[in-house]
Amino acid sequence: xxxxxxxxxxxxxxxxxxxxxxxxxxxxxxxxxxxxxxxxxxxxxxxxxxxxxxxxxxxxxxxxxxxxxxxxxxxxxxxxxxxxxxxxxxxxxxxxxxxxxxxxxxxxxxxxxxxxxxxxxxxxxxxxxxxxxxxxxxxxxxxxxxxxxxxxxxxxxxxxxxxxxxxxxxxxxxxxxxxxxxxxxxxxxxxxxxxxxxxxxxxxxxxxxxxxxxxxxxxxxxxxxxxxxxxxxxxxxxxxxxxxxxxxxxxxxxxxxxxxxxxxxxxxxxxxxxxxxxxxxxxxxxxxxxxxxxxxxxxxxxxxxxxxxxxxxxxxxxxxxxxxxxxxxxxxxxxxxxxxxxxxxxxxxxxxxxxxxxxxxxxxxxxxxxxxxxxxxxxxxxxxxxxxxxxxxxxxxxxx
Amino acid sequence: xxxxxxxxxxxxxxxxxxxxxxxxxxxxxxxxxxxxxxxxxxxxxxxxxxxxxxxxxxxxxxxxxxxxxxxxxxxxxxxxxxxxxxxxxxxxxxxxxxxxxxxxxxxxxxxxxxxxxxxxxxxxxxxxxxxxxxxxxxxxxxxxxxxxxxxxxxxxxxxxxxxxxxxxxxxxxxxxxxxxxxxxxxxxxxxxxxxxxxxxxxxxxxxxxxxxxxxxxxxxxxxxxxxxxxxxxxxxxxxxxxxxxxxxxxxxxxxxxxxxxxxxxxxxxxxxxxxxxxxxxxxxxxxxxxxxxxxxxxxxxxxxxxxxxxxxxxxxxxxxxxxxxxxxxxxxxxxxxxxxxxxxxxxxxxxxxxxxxxxxxxxxxxxxxxxxxxxxxxxxxxxxxxxxxxxxxxxxxxxx
Numbered sequence: 001x002x003x004x005x006x007x008x009x010x011x012x013x014x015x016x017x018x019x020x021x022x023x024x025x026x027x028x029x030x031x032x033x034x035x036x037x038x039x040x041x042x043x044x045x046x047x048x049x050x051x052x053x054x055x056x057x058x059x060x061x062x063x064x065x066x067x068x069x070x071x072x073x074x075x076x077x078x079x080x081x082x083x084x085x086x087x088x089x090x091x092x093x094x095x096x097x098x099x100x101x102x103x104x105x106x107x108x109x110x111x112x113x114x115x116x117x118x119x120x121x122x123x124x125x126x127x128x129x130x131x132x133x134x135x136x137x138x139x140x141x142x143x144x145x146x147x148x149x150x151x152x153x154x155x156x157x158x159x160x161x162x163x164x165x166x167x168x169x170x171x172x173x174x175x176x177x178x179x180x181x182x183x184x185x186x187x188x189x190x191x192x193x194x195x196x197x198x199x200x201x202x203x204x205x206x207x208x209x210x211x212x213x214x215x216x217x218x219x220x221x222x223x224x225x226x227x228x229x230x231x232x233x234x235x236x237x238x239x240x241x242x243x244x245x246x247x248x249x250x251x252x253x254x255x256x257x258x259x260x261x262x263x264x265x266x267x268x269x270x271x272x273x274x275x276x277x278x279x280x281x282x283x284x285x286x287x288x289x290x291x292x293x294x295x296x297x298x299x300x301x302x303x304x305x306x307x308x309x310x311x312x313x314x315x316x317x318x319x320x321x322x323x324x325x326x327x328x329x330x331x332x333x334x335x336x337x338x339x340x341x342x343x344x345x346x347x348x349x350x351x352x353x354x355x356x357x358x359x360x361x362x363x364x365x366x367x368x369x370x371x372x373x374x375x376x377x378x379x380x381x382x383x384x385x386x387x388x389x390x391x392x393x394x395x396x397x398x399x400x
Numbered sequence: 401x402x403x404x405x406x407x408x409x410x411x412x413x414x415x416x417x418x419x420x421x422x423x424x425x426x427x428x429x430x431x432x433x434x435x436x437x438x439x440x441x442x443x444x445x446x447x448x449x450x451x452x453x454x455x456x457x458x459x460x461x462x463x464x465x466x467x468x469x470x471x472x473x474x475x476x477x478x479x480x481x482x483x484x485x486x487x488x489x490x491x492x493x494x495x496x497x498x499x500x501x502x503x504x505x506x507x508x509x510x511x512x513x514x515x516x517x518x519x520x521x522x523x524x525x526x527x528x529x530x531x532x533x534x535x536x537x538x539x540x541x542x543x544x545x546x547x548x549x550x551x552x553x554x555x556x557x558x559x560x561x562x563x564x565x566x567x568x569x570x571x572x573x574x575x576x577x578x579x580x581x582x583x584x585x586x587x588x589x590x591x592x593x594x595x596x597x598x599x600x601x602x603x604x605x606x607x608x609x610x611x612x613x614x615x616x617x618x619x620x621x622x623x624x625x626x627x628x629x630x631x632x633x634x635x636x637x638x639x640x641x642x643x644x645x646x647x648x649x650x651x652x653x654x655x656x657x658x659x660x661x662x663x664x665x666x667x668x669x670x671x672x673x674x675x676x677x678x679x680x681x682x683x684x685x686x687x688x689x690x691x692x693x694x695x696x697x698x699x700x701x702x703x704x705x706x707x708x709x710x711x712x713x714x715x716x717x718x719x720x721x722x723x724x725x726x727x728x729x730x731x732x733x734x735x736x737x738x739x740x741x742x743x744x745x746x747x748x749x750x751x752x753x754x755x756x757x758x759x760x761x762x763x764x765x766x767x768x769x770x771x772x773x774x775x776x777x778x779x780x781x782x783x784x785x786x787x788x789x790x791x792x793x794x795x796x797x798x799x800x
Binding site: 029030035037058062063064065066067068069070071072073082083087088089092226338340341343344345346347348368369372373377378 | 402757760762773775776779786789795796797800
């Protein structure tokens, strides 16, 4: 991989515009009966037309055989080494809801959960309680422990953010979520000596929270995951000389985008709303990361047919986005989410890059099998940004 | 390449089973008259059927243009960086015959050879003397030189192991085998200052051995290769949380497998014997490395037709292995051995990975040309283990 410093040295601002359209969890696996994946099953004439004019390939989110979480999957798409940039779940959730992080804060993601009389977890998601109930409970959990302030903020359903604020906090502590029901929540332990204070504070917090939540069934306990602090990373403005913006309906993706410097453009709940948002701000930015969540959600639910339907719906209104005539449009995903696996997977991701200068290949179907013969081959997702920048004529020549 | 530490952090034990079937030296080159390689010439309906259900590709043993020896070829297949793991030939041979290595031992591979009256090598393999004769000669060569004990053990035909045991030995010394007939054996030289004692001992040993062997024509001299000490490497158990086992008819491959922690399952001389061995131990392990030697031997002998025949023989009994219903089966090789080159070569290796979740491509012929269009593309052999682990659902998600 060309280093970001090298890209930075070559990047130049130009008026050309790039749209990075991420159909989350796009890639799939074939249904037994037909031998076709979700994308191969869907009728997607507009994606196929675009593929015919594009250079296509299969991107590898973080490495062969490795299933990418959303954070490394997107970090790679934005051109950052997903191993060098470590964005914890706590920070992600916090940024995604505009939580005002201060320097030194340690953030964690909280899940309300249900425990039985013996403290055994019976539902890791507390029956997916309503966000309003979550908000009420969060207020009860704000407290001071020694010199540390504990702040909370609801995210969605049973998920919330917890912020430990004060001197001497570290994020090198373990999670309390045992990842399985039928077990008790775990103690927080410090993984470095410097984090002992943080572990103690977190354990005290959990103990007090347990008492506060005792009569709040089904949300009568909480689990803490992804203790983390804001990472120090160069912004996309600094690296690519872009004015980047994010259009996403789900907080985590906005959060991730804002960590790399993207402006958040508030939008509605549908792809049509998102396209409208891009249109409205088209003159203010030269890079738009447009995130589509329902493809991934359908895959996670194991709903092959719904994923097909969503892909067809996306395809129907794709022309509205193309009508903006961006100089470069990339269609890809952060990872595959095959309905068959009901979750993220390691499989490569159909990807196409359109520009006037892309050198189209012979691919006429935007799909897993179609992209296999494409001009991009099988390639690391971290190559997408340099390729998009090149196609936008935003990268100077390297060397004399 | 995803680091082994990263893989280690993601690996989880599950009941699923992986079979790694290595057809040593599998890849070939086309015969002039037909334009077809050994594998393309062979009738292999079972391999082809499996390919149709698999994801296929061409693996690169250690790098483009680089001809892999057996050790780096296999090291890469097991997921180890073949440049970071340096397993000398001496250690390999010793482990392969269960030679009881002690800490600090320097091991070399010995070849009996024939020299003429002027000490010029006339046969580097001493007419491939019988193993029994070899064993008798080895006994004559055990001796003490200063404080160093010299131990020997026969391997097979003209090959034996020699072990230098005692304080202050190093393996940074050169070989005595000039690699060509018509030359005299070389002096051992130290390549670091610390290895001078070892070089002196080795030269003294060769001098005494020459006298001992003088009347033992055709084995009237010996050559020493691959001075080495046991490398310190993490086991496959530690990295992959597997219970791995090796089924191989030839000592060196067993030795290599055992260096990375595989249990050795004693077996017979044929592929059918090897399958029987896998069957007998199927419940005790979740990873089976099954090594087939004759493909490579036929290639080394330049015998195109014999290699074709062996591939067809392997294909005929392949169903017995498939009937075990492993969750993942990988068919590949450590390197190509084209009959045309009578030796290992740098060419890519036909490889397929079958699992329920592999995302099959359009490849229906398991061959060099067939695999070229496969979904794995042209890829480093070190990717095979992460991909096999992923397909066995033994790797957790990376990142939130």
